[in-house]
Amino acid sequence: MNDKRLDLETSELRYRRLFETAQDGILIVDVVSGKVTDINPFLLNMLGYTQKEILDKRIWEISVFQNIASSRKSFDDLQRKDYIRYDDFPLLTKNGKVQKVEFTSNIYRVGEEKILQCNFRDITDRKLAEEELHKTEELYREFYQKSPIGYQSLDSEGRFIEINQAWLDDMGYQRDEVIGHWFGDFLLPDQVELFRQRFSVFKATGNASTEFYMSRKNGSVVLMAFSGKIARDAKGNFKQTHCTLQDITQKHLAEEAIKENQRKYKALFESISDAVFVCYIESRKWSDEFVELNKMASSMLGYDHEELLKISAKNLFFYASSGLLLKETTDDLYAQHMITRESNLRHKDGHIIPVEITFHLFDLQGRPAVLTLAHDISNRKIAAYELEQSHSRLIKAEQVAGFGYWEFDLSSGLVNPSEGARAIYGLTEDTVTIPFVQMIPVPEYRASLDTALNNLITQNIPYDIEFKIKRPSDWAILYIHSIAEFDPERNVVFGTIQDITKRKQAEELLRVSEARFRSTFDQSPIGAAIYDSDLKYRQVNDKFCRMLGYSDKELNSLTVRDITYTDDLDQDIDQLNHLKNGDINRYETDKRYLHKNGSIFWAHISVAIIKDSDGNFLYYLAMIMDITARKEAEDALQKYKLIAEDSRDIILFMDRITGQILEANNAAVKAYGYSRKELLTMKIQDLSNPQAKMLTEKQIDYAYAHGMLFETSHMRKDGSIFPVEVSSRGADIEGTTTLINIIRDTTARKQAENALNESLQNYQVLFNSVTDAILVHQPEADYSVGKFIEVNDAAMSMLGYNRKELLQITPAEILLDGKYRIDEAPDIIRNVEQSNEVVAEYTLVTKKGELIPVELHSRMFELGGKRTVITLARDIRERKKLEEEQKKLRYQSEMSSRLAAVGEMAAGIAHEINNPLTGVIGFASILMEREDLPRDVMEQLQIINSGSQRVVDIVKRMLTFARQAKPVRHQVNITELIDNTLELRSYVLKTANIAVIKQYEPGLPLLTVDPGQMQQVILNLILNAEYSMKKAHEKGTLNITVSKAGDRVKLSFRDDGLGMPPEILAKLFQPFFTTKEPGEGTGLGLSLSHGIILEHGGTIRGESTPGEGAEFIIELPVMISDRMPAVTDPNAAVQSPTQKASILVIDDEAAIRTLIRIVLVQDSYKVDECAVPQEAMSMIEKNKYDAILLDIRMPGVSGIELYSEIIAKWPKLAKRVIFITGDTSSELLINHDIPCIKKPFNIAVLKSALAKILSKAD
Structure with missing residues (x-):
């Protein structure tokens, strides 16, 4: 049983x-x-x-x-x-x-x-993990579908498996026009073989980064940059490629354009007044050395810090003489985590220090450790010892018994005590006085003793009193009973004293015992009740009241019959009668009680009787223990067995030490393929996958104490391996430390996770293949920026952060002036939400502080139920450089266009002036050759001629500005040119109080320039400086510096005049722009200078700060090839031929035709005139001419067009054509050595040119 x-x-x-x-x-x-x-x-x-x-x-x-x-x-x-x-x-x-x-x-x-x-x-954790995987996959899938970057996936043959919308949009195809087709079909023909070669390398290495020229559907050619990786299956075999492609056509073109144009715990620990030691304890084994200790520990034990660190904790706290057992302390520590013990520590000099030690088990850096506090209790031990000795003396005094006799001689005032009285009172002196004895009782009794003595003497009231004394001999406190009488004849009070200390102590012990019983009864952890022979409750404790739901007052009004379950009452009363009659000394049984609420609960009762001193029955004393839980456990046992047996999870009970399987359920039999009998002969190691890592002893201990959930793999009887999730927890069953393992087959879950992970890896490859930075963040509910939740490799490379660092910051922290932009964030994020895509330019700041201009493409989608913004950041530094270069080119082109327009206008004006000017100068010259004219007329003609020559100079300057005067370059000393120009202005500079400071670097090379043009540039700069300084303060200093700068010579003209703001500097070289007052300047000086310098292959720029003057800097190349076209100089005089010739003059200006005719007729030439080119052709056909003087600019047919017809019809005559023009920039004149007379000309030049060409005639 x-x-x-x-x-x-x-x-x-x-x-x-x-x-x-x-x-x-x-x-x-x-x-x-x-x-x-x-x-x-x-x-x-x-x-x-x-x-x-x-x-x-x-x-x-x-x-x-x-x-x-x-x-x-x-x-x-x-x-x-x-x-x-x-x-x-x-x-x-x-x-x-x-x-x-x-x-x-x-x-x-x-x-x-x-x-x-x-x-x-x-399954919360599992669901969270699955949701996180799905969330990440969704992120990458969303990026794949909505990314502005094109993606493509090819099979091993190079045929398309997958493409995204960006690819299709960029190339202009529909999806069905691409999927299944070979990649080479979309390349330019000369790229196909290159693709074959590179695709082979790609498959071999697993990585690709290349460029191909592709053909869009509309036939346009685009240069695409590809970056990709190979996806492989679990066995490492090729699955597919993952590539990103980016249109870099414009970038490539920009790079080419740029190449053509130009090529960054201690203070508290030490303050503790107790000694503190810290050491590790692993697998219930104390480490051999301390991890840390405080100064008090060294001070208490007399060791220095380093010596004490090397002493074993076991040797310090648990040496044999201390009486502490290492194992007991360790077990208690693991059970309670903090315990306090008294022990002894040995000082370095050998003496023993009694201490109170508190051990505290805690976790230190992931390892179990013990913090020990040792408190010196030497003084406390000494006090305890003294108290113990005093207590012994008291006990000894209490053992003294007996009576004493005493007399008070009222006449002499002396006391006559017997030996007994002396012993009781502790009187050692031979002579004892009444006052001395009266001081022996403790003070609170002295007044009452004096009163009793006085009443005895004066009123004969009996003297019978109890009091306490403090014995002088040993200062013991005694209870004294004294009886006395008064002898009036002798005038003596006599009596006895008795030490009643023991009796008083016995009475106190009885009181304490009764109190202890009541306390035990009332505070018992089980129910207790006292009832009489009528079974009426006399006294009940609180526990019994709470069991039944009654108050003590309610129970004391009830009987045992009232609260006993009916079926158990007869047996209970029968046993109580046997107990009362003495048939049995005690009886125990399980019975049912009726709760106040009507429910039934089980109790185990133990009943004895309480007798009086004569052995007669007084009461029943019952101790009642609630066993409801035990009864329910017996009923529940079958349920628990069925729970285990019907569980679909494997359940194994195993011995923690040996691993022996103690019990297994039906699911274990089914899962492993062994019978239950076979399983109970095996160890858990027999079911584990031999290749799987076994739990360490430390891990097993942890699982036993705290429980553990881990994953591993097990092996069936047939040798097959399957993954499992094990929940292990410890229990002490029948003295055996048992591990209860609930094991779940996770094969299906693992397969699902692997599929999900494979999909995730594919998208991760795509994500990190993108060469642009990708940053993903989830805004807060109020649309403010949140931290990044994902970034790709390119983002880390661009910004210089690692992944962990980037996921701790927000977009505002990488934006230039991000803290100022943070207020704009909600509006920007809403804009992204409302738009399909938002593109904007920003500047990012790297971890090192480098600024990177980027173009951001942002889109929003939902991820895990939250708004998510994915942003592609493209580095546009190269593009910015290109734009800056193009800006410069546009500026240069604009300047050239403006100068060309002004030049055309200047050329037209010069032509219109030169025609009448030719007549004025020519006729003035004819008149001046006459000797019959009065002197005053001659002087007036001289004035006319001189004024006309000034006009000639003005026209020449206009033509120079318009690039229509032929430059004549040769090597010159630039400093001499500057000095000559300064000499021209020396008087003006001196009278204007302007000092000139020159700094010329010695050994400067000669420059190949047009001296006249260059002098004009220098003069313009000097004139502008003069004007600015006069306006500023009517004086100033002009600093002119010339130095060598590499392969160039640098000229600087710096004044201390008015200076200019940036908006003026930007327009400085535009034609007709001037800051001077009306009538003080034309606005052409700097424009002309700018054009001349550019024509010489140099640069000119201005720098200025308002109020601080201006500086103009010219840089000229040291060597410039002189490739100016050679134009025949008709000024060389030749002798007139003896034979006179027939000349045809073709010019739309009558004055010029008349002038030429008069001049040539005087020299016996035959001269015909013609104003219209069409008429000239007719005249040439009818007449024979030796030479033709031909104007270039004429209405209708120009002189050049007429010349072309003459070449075609009369080639020999064409060689005797002399052009008369004010425009020498014609390409025909530059590229062909055709004689030309520049308007206005003098008569000698005309005659010389005609004579020269006629001398070459046949």
Whole structure:
């Protein structure tokens, strides 16, 4: 019977432990009533309810389970199905949180009961992990679909498997026009073979970064940059390529254009007054050395810090003489985490120091460690010893007994004590006085003793009194009883004293004993009751009251019969009678009581009787223990067994030390393929995958103490391996340290995770293949910026942060002036939300502080239910350089265009002036050759001629500005040119109080320039400086510096005049722009200078600050080839031929034709005139001419067009054509050595040119 009960208790303990430690929630429901009959701690903790809130309630009445059975009808459906499983069931906890669980239910019988077992497995972490994987995959998929960068995936043959919308948009194709086609079909023909070669290399190396010229659907050619990686299967075989492509056509063109144009705990620890030691303790073994200790530890023990660190904790705290056992202390420490002990420490000099040691177990850097505080209790030990000695003397004095006799001789004032009295009073002096004796009683009794003595003497009132004394001999406190009488004749008071200390102590002990009994009775952890022979309760304790739900007053009005369950009453009364009659000394039994609320509960009672001093019956004394839980455990045992056996998870009980399997359920038999008998002969190691890593001893200890959830793999009987998730927790069953392992086959879950991970890896390859930075962040609910949640490799490379650093910051922290832009963020994010894509330019700041201009492409999508912004950041530094270069080119082109327009205008004006000017100068010259004219007329003609020559100079300058005067370059000394120009202005500079400071670097090279043009530039700069300084302060200093700068010579003209703001500097070289007052300047000086310098291959720029003057800097190349076209100089005089010729003059100006005719006729030439080119052709056909003087600019047909017809019809005559023009910039004149006379000309030049060409005639 006892063995069966022991087996029952063992099984109940084992399965109860399984129920309580299970890592799944378990709920037991009575099928008939629908009431919850049991719930394990794991499920209570998961739901946030107490057991009282769940038990005995119908399942459909509990809100948390309404999703399972919201009505009685659905509960009936549930129980009819026997087994139900929900893989993803939302469970509402008490605090309103939705808990994701895997729900299963089973129905089985226990005896006559039919119960429903519901299992709840918390899958929150798994769901979170799956959601995180899905979220990440969604992020990459969204990026793939919406990225502005093109993506493509090719198979091993180079055929398209996948492309995104950006690819299609960029290339102009539809999806079905691309998928399945070979990549080479979209390349330019000369790129196909190159693709074959590079694709082979790509497949071999796994990485690609290349460029190809592709053909769009519309036929346009685009240069694409490709970056990609190879995706492989689990065996490493080729699966597909993942490539990004980016249109770099403009970038490539920009790079080419740029190449053509130009090529960054201690203070507190030490302040503790106790000695502090810290050491590790692993697997219940103390380390050999301390980790740390404070100065007090060294001071207390006499060691220096380093010596003490090397002493073993075991040797310091647990040496044999201390009386402490290492194992006992360690076990207590692991059980309680903090314990205090008294021990002794040995000083370095050998003496013993008594200490109170507190050990505290804690976690130090992931390892168990012990913090030890040692408090010196030497003084306390000394005090305790003295107290003990005093206590011994007191006990000794209390053992003295007997009476003493004494007399007070009132006449002499002396006391005559007997030896007994002396012993009691502790009188040692031979002579004792009454006042001395009267001081021996303690002060509170002295007044009453004096009164009693006085009443005895004066009124003869009996003297019988108890009091306390403090014995002088040993200062012991005694209780004294004294009786005295008065002898008036002798005038003596005499009496006896008795030491009643022991009696008083006995009375005190009795009082304490009664109090202790009452305290024990009232505070007993089990119920206690006293009742009389009528079974009426006389006294009950609080525990018994709480068991039954009554107050003590209520119970004391009841009898045992009133609260005993009817079926148990007769047996109970029968046993009480046997006890009262003396048949038995005590009786014990299990009985049922009736609770005040009507419920029944089980109790184990032990009853004895209380007798008086004569052995007669007084009362029954009953001790009552609530055994409801034990009774329920016996009923629940069968339920727990069924829970274990019907569980779909593997359950193994194993010995923690040996790994021996102690018990296994049906799921284990099915999963491993062994019979239960075979399993119970095996160890857990026999089921583990030999290749899997076994748990260490430390991990096993941790699992036993705290529980552990881990993943590994197990092996079936047939040798197959399968992944498992193990929940392991410890329990002490029958003295065996047991590990309860709940094991779940995770094969299906692993397969799903692997598929998801493979998809994730594919998208990650794509994500990190992009050469532009990709940054993903999730804005807050108020549209303010949030931290980055994902970045690609290019982002880390661009910004100089690692991934962890970037995921800790927000976009504002990498934007230039981000803290100022943060207020704009909500509006920007809303704009992104409302638009398909937002493109903007910003400047990013790298970790090192480098500024990078970028073009940001931002799009918004939803990820995990939250707004998510994905931004592609493209580095546009090269593009910015190109734009700056193009800006310069546009400026130069604009300047050239403006100068050309002004030049055309100047050329037209010069032509219009030169024609009449030729007549004025020519006729003046003819008149001046006459000798018959009066002197005053001659002087007037001279004035006319001189004025006309001035006009000639003005026209020449205009033509120079218009590039229509032919420059004549040769090597010159630039400093001499500057000095000559200064000499021209020396008088003006001197009278204007302007000092000139010259700084010429010695050894300067000669420059190949047109001296006249260059002097004009220098003069313009000097004149502008003069004007500015006069305006500023009517004086000034002009600094002129010339130095060598590489292969160029640098000229600087710096004044201290008015200076100019930036907006003026920007327009300085524009034609007709001037800052001078009307009539003081034309606005052409600097424009002309700018054109001359550019023509010489140099540069000119201005720098200025308002109020601080201006500086103009010219840089000229040291060597410039002189390739100016040679124009025939007609000024060389030749002798007139003896034979006179026939000349045709063609010019639309009558004055010029008349002048030439007069001049030539005087020299006996035959001269015909013609104003219209068409008429000239007719005249040439009819007449023979030796030479033709031909104007270039004429209405209708120009002189050049007429010359072309003459060449075609009369080539020999064409060689004797002399052009008469004010425009020498014609390409015909420059590229062909055709004689030309520049208007205005003098007569000698005309005659010389004509004579020269006629001398070359046939």
